[in-house]
Amino acid sequence: MQRIIIKKVVLSGRNFPTILTPRSLSTLAQQSPPNTSSLQENDEFVPHMPPFDYTPPPYTGPSAEEILKKRQQYLSPAIFHFYKNPLNLVDGKMQYLFDDKGRRYLDAFGGIATVCCGHCHPEVVDAIVNQTKRLQHSTVLYLNHAIADFAEALASKLPGDLKVVFFTNSGTEANELSMLMARLYAGCHDIVSLRNSYHGNAAGTMGATGQSNYKFNVVQTGVHHAMNPDQYRGIFGSDGPKYAKDVEDLITYGTSGSVAGFISEAIQGVGGILELAPGYLSAVYNTIRKAGGLCIADEVQSGFARTGSHFWGFEGHGVVPDIVTMAKGIGNGIPIGAVVTTPEIANVLTRRNYFNTFGGNPMCTAGGLAVLRVIEKEKLQQNAFTVGTYLKERLTSLKEKYEIIGDVRGRGLMLGIELVQDRELKTPAKVETLYIMDQMKEMGVLIGKGGFYGNVFRITPPLCFKKEDADFLVDVMDYVMSKM
Numbered sequence: 001m002q003r004i005i006i007k008k009v010v011l012s013g014r015n016f017p018t019i020l021t022p023r024s025l026s027t028l029a030q031q032s033p034p035n036t037s038s039l040q041e042n043d044e045f046v047p048h049m050p051p052f053d054y055t056p057p058p059y060t061g062p063s064a065e066e067i068l069k070k071r072q073q074y075l076s077p078a079i080f081h082f083y084k085n086p087l088n089l090v091d092g093k094m095q096y097l098f099d100d101k102g103r104r105y106l107d108a109f110g111g112i113a114t115v116c117c118g119h120c121h122p123e124v125v126d127a128i129v130n131q132t133k134r135l136q137h138s139t140v141l142y143l144n145h146a147i148a149d150f151a152e153a154l155a156s157k158l159p160g161d162l163k164v165v166f167f168t169n170s171g172t173e174a175n176e177l178s179m180l181m182a183r184l185y186a187g188c189h190d191i192v193s194l195r196n197s198y199h200g201n202a203a204g205t206m207g208a209t210g211q212s213n214y215k216f217n218v219v220q221t222g223v224h225h226a227m228n229p230d231q232y233r234g235i236f237g238s239d240g241p242k243y244a245k246d247v248e249d250l251i252t253y254g255t256s257g258s259v260a261g262f263i264s265e266a267i268q269g270v271g272g273i274l275e276l277a278p279g280y281l282s283a284v285y286n287t288i289r290k291a292g293g294l295c296i297a298d299e300v301q302s303g304f305a306r307t308g309s310h311f312w313g314f315e316g317h318g319v320v321p322d323i324v325t326m327a328k329g330i331g332n333g334i335p336i337g338a339v340v341t342t343p344e345i346a347n348v349l350t351r352r353n354y355f356n357t358f359g360g361n362p363m364c365t366a367g368g369l370a371v372l373r374v375i376e377k378e379k380l381q382q383n384a385f386t387v388g389t390y391l392k393e394r395l396t397s398l399k400e401k402y403e404i405i406g407d408v409r410g411r412g413l414m415l416g417i418e419l420v421q422d423r424e425l426k427t428p429a430k431v432e433t434l435y436i437m438d439q440m441k442e443m444g445v446l447i448g449k450g451g452f453y454g455n456v457f458r459i460t461p462p463l464c465f466k467k468e469d470a471d472f473l474v475d476v477m478d479y480v481m482s483k484m
Ligand SMILES: Cc1ncc(COP(=O)(O)O)c(C=O)c1O
Pocket: 112, 169, 170, 171, 172, 173, 175, 198, 199, 200, 201, 265, 269, 270, 298, 299, 300, 301, 327, 328
């Protein structure tokens, strides 16, 4: 574990201490370790960022203040940002990001579980650039090998009869399409989704989403939200089949007895990295199929090797869905999504014209194919498993040290840490979450947050994250918490 040593600082502040001036702390965290023989009685450890052999080119663009001003004037007031002093990120390389001053940050959020191979991975960049130089866009009305090659490679990663691919531009669009197909196939409208889920922000997917803070007050028909098999806050703990009974009841009492389908994440991402209770999905899939519905796995966050143990999140539950939706990790940051289903289900879209201008665009699909190749070549699933397991163990030991950590969960490089003011009552520690995140940023670590109450740290870094990065992250979190 690499650390540097600094003189102890006097802490001040009313609610929370100011550790050090932000600039000096982050500078210290990035310096080379000093000679430990100079250690004196009052010295203390400050975590030290692992070395990384890359210096971005100098930044000559507008300042953070100028960008913020323009953003406030010309962009949606609904756009928010993290941190008291929002970061102006201008460069990225693998698991690191750089701000306008050239300061390096460990990226443990991965652009919201999106960057899987690493920022600006050279093989992904080359694939995109080479394809863009030849042909950037043509539409699927003409032939091009890029879309067919990627569809073939993607289908090879899915089990059973899941062999037909539709490309979209986002996760929202993929989920919209999946629900449309389920409704057409089953010949009815009702869909069962989970409370605390997030599936997108268009008409249908907002309906499927199960969190009021993402639902506008507009018509959202035909979705029934089942009890969440939440192992931390749910009334049945980790007993999956008990929660599954609620889906049976919903169908019996809330529908005609038939449903179009069921949509769920294997690990709820936006909802706070909640892994569905074991035994839940297999029981619910049986119930849904008996009611004539299709089972949709939303793999937007948990897909593409992120969970480490499996390539897809649903595989961790021993089920095979009828439709799988994906986005984020599929393109390492390129705007692309996909729906994969069986030939029989795919056939429903031949009843009318289904067309998507950019879906399957050569540039995006060439990039997507490169992503799949990098995941395999660099054994990123294995790395997510090894580093993720190690990181989870270290975070779990922090839980023994700090009462504020109510739960550590997730798998692979999709981990969550829920902060509570009181372990018994599980009162969400919302303000503390923001404070710790902010201080960690000042020390050079970027993490995400989520959960219905905004009190869960989301750790979803690029899958090339190393053991030393995991150590740095935990040491920084430990350091910040120790000052509270
Ligand atoms: C599980 C899940 N499904 C769907 C979406 C929507 O994806 P997009 O933002 O690409 O539309 C998200 C986005 O966070 C997500 O986490």
